[in-house]
Amino acid sequence: MGSTLMATTSILLCSGLAAILSSTYSIKKPLNDTVYGAHGEFMMALKYVTLLLIFLFSFMCHSLSIRFINQVNFLINTPQHDLIAAKIPPSYVCELLEKGFVLNIVGNRLFYAALPLLLWIFGPVLVFLCSVALVPIFYNLDIVFEFDDDLGKGDHEMTREDFLSV
Secondary structure: OOHHHHHHHHHHHHHHHHHHHHHHHHOOOOOOOOOOOOEEEEEHHHHHHHHHHHHHHHHHHHHHHHHHHHHHHHHHHOOOOOOOOOOOHHHHHHHHHHHHHHHHHHHHHHHHHHHHHHHOOOOOHHHHHHHHHHHHHHHHOOOOOOOOOHHHHHHOOOOHHHHHHH
């Protein structure tokens, strides 16, 4: 569901950017602006095309992720007895599942990397603020916290009755 939502959002943003590009872009004086905060026609076109490409690649990664995960959903339920001529090894299904998750992660990273670039259209200050805001988000996505095994033992152990009362 997450890949489907992100793929839909990516292609929706691509459609919006393509509509903006096709209706307002005309190149008359290229290469006369600076990169930071430039609002000339060439730099705006460069910003829009960059965003369009990143969102398209994000859509492609999410679509491929959906494809791999759907294939895993079918293959995981295949019976593994001798009556089937072509056996599907569990390692192959695990490999497909891993590919689907990796493509989902890459698609999410591309989508999140495009957010500061989307704000680049309005100026460099918003890019900086969005980048600073993304650092704790990426930290929480990337860091795996290890829990102490002894935490659930002793006085803090939850019984079945405690669990049912919650």
